[in-house]
Amino acid sequence: MKYSLGLTLVIVVVGAIIGMYLPWYAMGISAAIIAYVLGMKTKGSFVIGFAAGFILWTLAAYYTALGHPSTLPSRMASLLPLKGQVSLLYVVTGIIGGLTTGLWVWAGARLRQK
């Protein structure tokens, strides 16, 4: 359990740094590299990656919106369309982040497997 939490935390922190400087998909690739280098087990790897991606994307989105209060999230929640529900927008953002990170972690872990 501790190991999983630690891994999740590492992926979140590295992803945040990578996200600030490299294209969006580099966050996923960095997570795959972490999984590969640390030799993560395939089983459960997607879940750890998903959790990390979900946390990273929702927290970062929330932090950005908090620092820059605007009507943009609610406009986007109408556009996507989520009936203007900003909370749903965070969930969708988290799911996209979780899905991509989860897949990359799974891919990285499987590549390492003997």
Add this chain to the structure above:
Amino acid sequence: MNLVKKVFPLLITLCVTYVLSNSWGTIPPFGKFLSPFHGFWVNAEAPETGEPTDENLQIPGLQKPVKVVYDEMGIPHIFAENDHDLYLAQGYLTAKDRLWQMEFQTHFAGGRISEIVGDKGLASDQFQRRMGSVYGAEQSFEGMKADPKAKVALEAYSDGVNAYINSLDERNLPLEYKLLNYSPEPWSPIKSALFLKNMSFVLASGTDDLKMTNILRQYGREVAEDLFPNYPFEESPIIPSGSPIDFKPVPIPASPKDFMGLGSSMQTPEKDPNIGSNNWAVSGNKTVSGMPILANDPHLTLSLPSIWYQVQLVAPGVNVYGSTMPGTPNVITGFNKDIAWGVTNVGSDVLDWYQVKFKDASKLEYWHGGQWKKTKLRIETFKIKGKKDFVDTVFFTHHGPVVYLSHEKAFKSNIPVGHALRWIAHEKSQELTTFYKLNRAKNYSDYTEALTYYAAPAQNFVFASNEGDIALWVNGKFPLKSKLQGKYLMDGTDPAADWQGFIPQAHNPHVKNPVRGFVSSANQFSTDPAYPYYLGWQYAPSERGRRINERLAAMSKITVDSLRGLQNDNFNIRARKLLPLLLAQVDSKDKALDELKRWNLQNSSESVGATIFETWVLTLQSFLWDDEFDSDEKVPMNRPAMDRTIHLLEHEGSARWWDNVKTKNKKETMRDIVSGSFQAALDTLKKHHGPLGAEWAWYKQKETGVRHLIPGMDALSRLHIPVGGGGSIVNATTTRTGPSWRFIVELSKKGTPKGYGIYPGGQSGNPGSAHYDDLIDTWAKGELKPLLYLDQPTQSSNRIRKKLTLSVQ
């Protein structure tokens, strides 16, 4: 473990990542778009608060540092040490707020939308280019470059826009690029020309020649001329009747032989007839301050981002404040210390069609003046997103492009096929020089000199100076025509039908310091029929012009606020005449009739009477004319104007037009049509809004909205705005069009001119900025914001929010 099993997850992951990195149809690239480090989240801007902030930016290309001060509306006040730096900064700062809009509008103008949206944009793109938009822009670009000062402005502006584009990366692209998944290309000076040419498309591309020819073919010349008269029954022309003519007219060309063209065509929607504008200036002897006051409100399609962008431009020789159009240097309408000017559109006929006779299917030769002449070919290449390029050949006669060949389908119902287009927008021109000089004008003679460079779209340039002068020039390049030349489609083989030159600019209709103490325009007829030249047979309906002139004549002790009241005037001058005529024909127990009888003739936002009247008038026009003039969608025609209908109601109660020719065994009377249309109007309203009540409020029927430039983008639009007005009302706010920039300036002998203004939008094009739509509520209330006119960047004001230094890199 085998290799396939080992890399299988990687392959899936790559696929998913690819899918989320790209847009699919109208679906944005979800991964990129939602990423909190790359996507739309990054575009949120915190509103500025508290103490003004200081920023420093390095801009390549500047010669000296430029100081910029932003006020609480996000309007930049730019202080440069020379013209070059001034326009470079204008380009840079405008792009900073409006880059996506600038590029999108010039892409649209240049027929390049399919590069962004794929082949669904192709028909519109092809129409733009066949009409010669790019050809016209190239011509006018040549003209602009001929003036060295305009050239500096144009090139520096372009460098400024590019400096901004080059400072962007994927993360800080404007939102719309992220949404549609593309990136800006470099800006170039010709894009400014494209933008200005597009104003001719917006304002001077209306054409009824085809529809008039269809009417001519169906009903003959007598009926056509009777129902579509060449001067309204009620009018108050821009140049007051009896104004002296200070020039000796040149001879008018002989009329070409009467010609019955082939007519034709299909049915699709076309330009909004509600695009018009108001402006006026009152002389000092009518104002409280004793100084002239000038007011202007150009009516255009209301959009987000707004077509206007406010700015103050200061450099040696110039200190001007006003509205600019993102994409072009200089201020378009505004004021400086000495003068103020504004514009409204002139509805003169500057676009004509010539039926072309080609020698054979190759279309390489056409018949004109008794001989075969060679066509010129222009190749247009369209890049289409996700598809192969499309190459199109456009045939040009000496008149201009053959917009559609006879076998093609026109993009709009008023565009004839098999005709060459002669259009003022294809002429070489120097509009930028006009604005450059107006920005620096000190008096009436500077103003008239500036106007000599202007070609299209023709505008009523209203003027006031702190020397006490007021004036108005109906200005542009006008073809020298015989009377009614170009009302109908013309014979392309007849040299007598060609345009025979232009009216000398000094002979354009104008008036200075008239006895009545004011000048005004609202798109109505430029002059009464005594003016020696023919400019056109059809202008915007006269109601706004008549109301403004009636009010200005009656007003005295005028202030900025009383003119603001006039800009927001909701009085329905049409109803004053028409309503009693209509009510005399109707017997009904419906409560709506009592409501209408009680109506105060104001199109105020809550008015129910206005809703009933306006709906009734529309229904009446349809009941009266559609049986004869809208019976075959392959033969599009116009309905006679409201002015003609009112005359019919008043004087021709037994005219043949009252009968509905579609009912074979019945002969309808005027009474049948008027009361039938009343009942039908009420039925429509009940269907849409339920029983008579507050739901029938005029603003709920009218549904004014300021819409994002991407069609259907409601989340980025402001809809259901509670405002009154209407198409024939001085407050000309309709569903999609309206006063796009209201401003009033009171000039001052020595001190600072007092400017007030508002537009329905905001300075920033970013939907994540507080300045995206922050001016709309003030606009909807009919209020104006005081405009901050600074002398120095160091001047203190509690309205300053941000200071920016652009320094040399």
